[in-house]
Amino acid sequence: MRMFKKVLAGFVAAAMVATMAGCGSSNSSTKDSGSDKAAAEATTEAAAPAKVLNTNAANKLIYCITPSTSNPYFGTVQTACKEEGKKLGYKVKCVSHDDDATKQSELFDTAISEGASAIVCDNAGADASIEAVQKAYDAGIPTFMVDREINKEGLCVSQIVANNDQGAQAAAEALVEATGGKGDYAELLGLESDTNCQVRSNAFHRVLDQTDMKMVAQQSANWDQTEGQSKAETILQQYPDITAIVCGNDTMACGAAAAVAAANLDHDVYIIGVDGSNDMRDNIKDGKALATALQQIDKITRNAVTQANDYLTNGTTGLEEKQLVDCVVITKDNADKLDNFVFAE
Numbered sequence: 568m569r570m571f572k573k574v575l576a577g578f579v580a581a582a583m584v585a586t587m588a589g590c591g592s593s594n595s596s597t598k599d600s601g602s603d604k605a606a607a608e609a610t611t612e613a614a615a616p617a618k619v620l621n622t623n624a625a626n627k628l629i630y631c632i633t634p635s636t637s638n639p640y641f642g643t644v645q646t647a648c649k650e651e652g653k654k655l656g657y658k659v660k661c662v663s664h665d666d667d668a669t670k671q672s673e674l675f676d677t678a679i680s681e682g683a684s685a686i687v688c689d690n691a692g693a694d695a696s697i698e699a700v701q702k703a704y705d706a707g708i709p710t711f712m713v714d715r716e717i718n719k720e721g722l723c724v725s726q727i728v729a730n731n732d733q734g735a736q737a738a739a740e741a742l743v744e745a746t747g748g749k750g751d752y753a754e755l756l757g758l759e760s761d762t763n764c765q766v767r768s769n770a771f772h773r774v775l776d777q778t779d780m781k782m783v784a785q786q787s788a789n790w791d792q793t794e795g796q797s798k799a800e801t802i803l804q805q806y807p808d809i810t811a812i813v814c815g816n817d818t819m820a821c822g823a824a825a826a827v828a829a830a831n832l833d834h835d836v837y838i839i840g841v842d843g844s845n846d847m848r849d850n851i852k853d854g855k856a857l858a859t860a861l862q863q864i865d866k867i868t869r870n871a872v873t874q875a876n877d878y879l880t881n882g883t884t885g886l887e888e889k890q891l892v893d894c895v896v897i898t899k900d901n902a903d904k905l906d907n908f909v910f911a912e
Contacts, residue, residue: 622707734894750810795822
């Protein structure tokens with residue numbers, strides 16, 4: 568524990584320096600998102616878009632565009648958008664781009680042609696999505712990004728994302744606590760074109776690289792459970808003595824947990840992830856995984872819909888374009904408080 572506290576002090580200092588240096592980056596947000604009035608008054612008005620995008624405000628139609636809802640995380644985005652939109656008097660139409668930027672572009676075209684008042688989007692790539700958002704901007708339709716940012720500011724009214732850096736770092740801290748900062752580990756990366764993939768990986772390594780833990784394998788499993796299980800099986804065959812598998816999301820982590828269970832090893836393999844899914848919660852409760860960082864995607868999405876309504880009503884959200892919502896570390900101690908990406912305080 569004493570060793571861990573020294574490590575912790577070191578990487579907290581490093582994280583403060585990194586945060587200060589990263590304030591101007593297109594991939595780092597600078598303000599926390601909040602739905603209450605106090606939070607709104609604590610932030611500055613969005614610097615962009617430069618024009619008011621309210622061409623179809625009277626139509627009361629929100630298009631929600633996400634990756635496939637076969638991942639329950641994205642199902643939560645659509646459910647929260649529908650529920651919050653209905654409360655505010657909007658019809659919400661939900662569609663999926665399946666992480667295909669071309670399909671996403673076509674869905675933006677459809678939203679534009681159907682007179683969408685606003686678009687809430689969990690995008691198909693930080694760079695690949697810029698063109699689609701530009702089309703909505705040019706048509707006078709505001710876009711509100713959730714979960715994933717795009718690599719250009721000024722086109723979206725809001726980009727509200729989980730604090731992936733903080734969450735992944737906290738999950739890695741839990742791993743160091745469990746292992747004493749020793750042992751070999753493998754890493755499963757997500758979709759490498761996704762900004763979140765690199766942000767989470769960098770945060771993992773900012774913690775783990777300051778310990779005696781050694782990464783012996785790193786492979787992409789593209790956020791997929793089946794691929795995560797397959798990649799973990801291959802890694803375990805090559806490195807049966809590893810201490811941990813670090814995963815960029817819970818879906819891959821659940822695949823890794825299945826691979827470890829099937830391997831019948833004579834030692835524990837600690838698994839961490841990011842998302843906060845019910846499946847990962849159950850693996851944690853059963854001792855098959857160690858921890859995850861809950862991305863409060865239900866809260867994030869509801870904030871986006873509320874801000875869309877504020878913007879369409881008043882021409883402003885009163886908030887900065889880029890907003891962060893902190894993650895909550897889920898372990899066996901508090902797993903019972905998590906359900907469908909909502910943490911009961």
